[in-house]
Amino acid sequence: MDTDNSTAVAETSEDTSPTTAKSSDSVVIETRNLSKIYRDFWGRKKVHALKSLDIEVRPGEIFGLLGPNGSGKSTTIKLILGLLFPTSGRVLVFDQDASETQKNERIGYLPEESYLYKFLTAEETLDFYGRLFDLSAADRRDRVKQLIEMVGLQGAKHRQLKEYSKGMTRRVGLAQALINDPDLVLLDEPTTGLDPIGTREMKDLILGLRDRGKTVLLCSHQLADVQDVCDRVAILHQGELKELGRVSDLLKVQDVTEVHATGLDDAAKAEIAEVIARHGGSVQSIDNPTATMEDLFLNIVRESEARPGARRVSQAAETKDASNGSTSDGDQA
Amino acid sequence: MNLQLDDFWSFYEWFFRPGAFLESAALKGIVLAVLGVVLGLVVGYVISSSRYGSGEGFFAVARAVRDLFRFDLPGTRIRRIFALARLAFKEAVRRKVLYVVGLFVVLLLLAGWYLNPQSDDPARLYISFVLTATNYLVLALALFISAFSLPEDIKNKTLYTIVTKPVRATEIVLGRMLGFVAMGTVILIPMGLLSYVFVTRGLDHTHAEVADVRELASGGFEGETDYTRFHSHHFELNEAGEGVTDMVRGHRHVVIRKEDGSFRVGPAEGALRARVPSYGSLVFRDRSGNLQEEGIDVGNERLAGGYGSAGISRLIGVSRGTRKIEHGYVEGGGLGTAEYTFSGVTADRYGDSIPVDLSLRAYRSYKGNIEKGIRGSITMKHPSKPIESNPIGFTVNEYEVDQKFLPLEIEGTNGNKTEVLNVFEDLVDEKGRMTIVVRCLDDSQYLGMTPASVYLRPTDHSFAWNLAKAYMSIWLQMTMVTAFGVMFSTFLTGPVAMVATAVCVLLGFSAEQVYDTRHYIDAGIERGGGPIESMVRLLKQDAMTTQLDVDTVAAKVIKTADAGIVYTLDAIATALPNLPKMVNTAEFAASGFDIFGAILARHAVATLGYVLLAFLISYFTLKAREIAA
Ligand SMILES: Nc1ncnc2c1ncn2[C@@H]1O[C@H](COP(=O)(O)OP(=O)(O)OP(=O)(O)O)[C@@H](O)[C@H]1O
Ligand SMILES: [Mg+2]
Numbered sequence: 017m018d019t020d021n022s023t024a025v026a027e028t029s030e031d032t033s034p035t036t037a038k039s040s041d042s043v044v045i046e047t048r049n050l051s052k053i054y055r056d057f058w059g060r061k062k063v064h065a066l067k068s069l070d071i072e073v074r075p076g077e078i079f080g081l082l083g084p085n086g087s088g089k090s091t092t093i094k095l096i097l098g099l100l101f102p103t104s105g106r107v108l109v110f111d112q113d114a115s116e117t118q119k120n121e122r123i124g125y126l127p128e129e130s131y132l133y134k135f136l137t138a139e140e141t142l143d144f145y146g147r148l149f150d151l152s153a154a155d156r157r158d159r160v161k162q163l164i165e166m167v168g169l170q171g172a173k174h175r176q177l178k179e180y181s182k183g184m185t186r187r188v189g190l191a192q193a194l195i196n197d198p199d200l201v202l203l204d205e206p207t208t209g210l211d212p213i214g215t216r217e218m219k220d221l222i223l224g225l226r227d228r229g230k231t232v233l234l235c236s237h238q239l240a241d242v243q244d245v246c247d248r249v250a251i252l253h254q255g256e257l258k259e260l261g262r263v264s265d266l267l268k269v270q271d272v273t274e275v276h277a278t279g280l281d282d283a284a285k286a287e288i289a290e291v292i293a294r295h296g297g298s299v300q301s302i303d304n305p306t307a308t309m310e311d312l313f314l315n316i317v318r319e320s321e322a323r324p325g326a327r328r329v330s331q332a333a334e335t336k337d338a339s340n341g342s343t344s345d346g347d348q349a
Numbered sequence: 350m351n352l353q354l355d356d357f358w359s360f361y362e363w364f365f366r367p368g369a370f371l372e373s374a375a376l377k378g379i380v381l382a383v384l385g386v387v388l389g390l391v392v393g394y395v396i397s398s399s400r401y402g403s404g405e406g407f408f409a410v411a412r413a414v415r416d417l418f419r420f421d422l423p424g425t426r427i428r429r430i431f432a433l434a435r436l437a438f439k440e441a442v443r444r445k446v447l448y449v450v451g452l453f454v455v456l457l458l459l460a461g462w463y464l465n466p467q468s469d470d471p472a473r474l475y476i477s478f479v480l481t482a483t484n485y486l487v488l489a490l491a492l493f494i495s496a497f498s499l500p501e502d503i504k505n506k507t508l509y510t511i512v513t514k515p516v517r518a519t520e521i522v523l524g525r526m527l528g529f530v531a532m533g534t535v536i537l538i539p540m541g542l543l544s545y546v547f548v549t550r551g552l553d554h555t556h557a558e559v560a561d562v563r564e565l566a567s568g569g570f571e572g573e574t575d576y577t578r579f580h581s582h583h584f585e586l587n588e589a590g591e592g593v594t595d596m597v598r599g600h601r602h603v604v605i606r607k608e609d610g611s612f613r614v615g616p617a618e619g620a621l622r623a624r625v626p627s628y629g630s631l632v633f634r635d636r637s638g639n640l641q642e643e644g645i646d647v648g649n650e651r652l653a654g655g656y657g658s659a660g661i662s663r664l665i666g667v668s669r670g671t672r673k674i675e676h677g678y679v680e681g682g683g684l685g686t687a688e689y690t691f692s693g694v695t696a697d698r699y700g701d702s703i704p705v706d707l708s709l710r711a712y713r714s715y716k717g718n719i720e721k722g723i724r725g726s727i728t729m730k731h732p733s734k735p736i737e738s739n740p741i742g743f744t745v746n747e748y749e750v751d752q753k754f755l756p757l758e759i760e761g762t763n764g765n766k767t768e769v770l771n772v773f774e775d776l777v778d779e780k781g782r783m784t785i786v787v788r789c790l791d792d793s794q795y796l797g798m799t800p801a802s803v804y805l806r807p808t809d810h811s812f813a814w815n816l817a818k819a820y821m822s823i824w825l826q827m828t829m830v831t832a833f834g835v836m837f838s839t840f841l842t843g844p845v846a847m848v849a850t851a852v853c854v855l856l857g858f859s860a861e862q863v864y865d866t867r868h869y870i871d872a873g874i875e876r877g878g879g880p881i882e883s884m885v886r887l888l889k890q891d892a893m894t895t896q897l898d899v900d901t902v903a904a905k906v907i908k909t910a911d912a913g914i915v916y917t918l919d920a921i922a923t924a925l926p927n928l929p930k931m932v933n934t935a936e937f938a939a940s941g942f943d944i945f946g947a948i949l950a951r952h953a954v955a956t957l958g959y960v961l962l963a964f965l966i967s968y969f970t971l972k973a974r975e976i977a978a
Binding site for chain 2: 054059094097098099100101116117118120121123125127129131132133135136140144145147148149150189192196
């Protein structure tokens, strides 16, 4: 692989100091050596869905969990929420154990499918979820109204959810996740089921949340989404962390130079490297090119299938965590 | 209605059983709570140590207990419970459970098919019909709505969006229970009102015509009403032309002779009532006049039943045998008597007479005059001094409550003098007590009675209130079943939870039979044995009182296995709520007796206890459960 991990480490360690004590200021979600094995009724092992995952999500960032189907993204989110109990390892959310109910005051969760009561209308749904928080009746009403407008369901708010289309239910799901104006939003595949406009709105909304200082963890396999909005991503494959870092860093190809130029004819293009100056064309940019997210993703999956096992990943925290995978040398060789 | 020993207990006596603490409800509650806690800890430990290893398992259990008291109970908010209850309520409404009320209406409309119009006691028939129908409908409903809801939520994953809000397990459990109980209440209220209308309208009638009217020598009238609804009444009027008919089928009518000489018969009266009995303490004297605690046993009276009142003491074998009160008998001819001593016999509680009700049994040792009932007498007597009234005779009217009115002035003997006695001045002692002596007048015939057979009746309560109390008892049962349903649904799938709850209900209902079986096994009485032995007997077509006809080893195996099963069932049944007792309040209402406040209070406290237990179990299982697994 071409990516130079050491650079990523150097760069990420610039903006956050890994050695500071973990207060809720520096880390919103922290998973330590998190593993999950699904067992059947008799306690026999069915699936090893997550293998010693170590990630940190920092305040105010949009963190993306990426991976093919069945790679353990939803499992991670459920572990963070306390819907599942870890087989080993820990999850800390706002410095509290994931099993603490208290943390939910500040969390919003959009499940992968909208698990809502079909017999309620959109308005009733939001009102119900609002009642679970410490909101005054007036505040609750305002919020419900505002959220219904935000997700564009004013026209359908008195209809029962069982009559809703998939995208509409998804929108209600999103609205209920935001009912408490959460500091941390967990979105499990936020754009599935949404039309292109809805997808765009969703992305804008996620960016808007960040601008308001919220932290967002989303998981998706819609690579374009991730590329557009995420600050950092973790790529999972078969329950193992394969890659972690800033999107811009991950996509940067270090040993290649990219030239953007205009005013060239076809012949000139053929010998572009030598003739730019001679032809009097103006250089627009010279940069490291970025791979597309898709390239990166496919690369990782392909490589992971060829060489299974946890990959050494570029994370600031790894410096103090020696237990991380040791295969990185082999990777770079 | 045959009241049992424990029916007379006050709330305090029931709860603490002074002098017999082993029988008390308090002890049973404590034992259940302790067992629940111990069992919970053990199960919790086994589960969590299989999940995290044995050392961690211990901490996990400790943490769960700590969490309850440190976070979850203090963090429980009424607001969220209400929100969840509203949801559960709405869910039930949208599942169209209110149709049950419609079903009930249909049942009432078709009542003509099963209610015999020629019944001797139509009030009992109507009341027990509506109460039984309500009871079973509502229990079945509670079973359905409570057992399926939570498993559905887990299956549809709707619970994910709830537990990821700051909702505590306590709130989920309480919210469910509250929502379903609210639902049940909303269903019970119209059913109660409909029942009231159904019963009152159903019994309401009058007689349009009179017949065979004769003028009496005294200036009054006597006659018969017409034959309506399969009965007619005889009436006697005074000179002013006013009077009442005799009691037929539990009611009578006021009859008035109008100016123009026609008669007007009023509406049925007294059919629906709630007698408030004032019971006395009962002792017997045998034929030579010696004091006895019990009357004569004429046989076949105490084979079974009544164990339930012994509580834990029966389970652990401290108290043995049946405790059902049966009729004690007084022999006619000799000095045999039954003496009831009543307290609170004061002028301010009674009007111009003392109403006394008798419901006695007769036992004939020879046929005698079969046309006539056995005769007896009652005498009012000072509890300690030799002052007593002249006897007032009666003929036993078996299986019916014979309502008498004792006069306040009556001739009697004071020592050796014969004089007119004033009841309150001469026959009641300074503590307000008076004794009533019941004798049998026919030689060698017997009158049977229990402490509940003779009572004074200072007041009546309204029937409506009594029906309301019967409905409260149904409400309590519903609450209990709901709590159990919710409890089972926290760890079982819907259908299984429903079956488990139903099994609990059924076992609760048949507890006395289980106790019976255990008693027979303990006492070595051949009565068919336990389930396996019964099955063998069924297959071999053997009678149940014969020796089990298999070889000794087989018999031993069968009996040991049976004992194991029966003892287990016995323990479970003892742990379960005493549902038959709760259903029995319907019997009070149907027989026209005011449901004792103490009994209702006991049921309420027992319900609260079981709901609390179910709540705790639900909390821990829900907390230990991986919602998304
Ligand atoms: N409740 C469960 N019981 C058993 N196995 C499960 C359960 N949930 C998930 N798994 C398994 O765990 C693995 C990870 O599943 P997970 O839902 O986390 O994947 P994902 O990354 O979210 O996939 P997708 O992109 O399809 O949503 C899969 O192999 C899946 O089959
Ligand atoms: Mg998923």
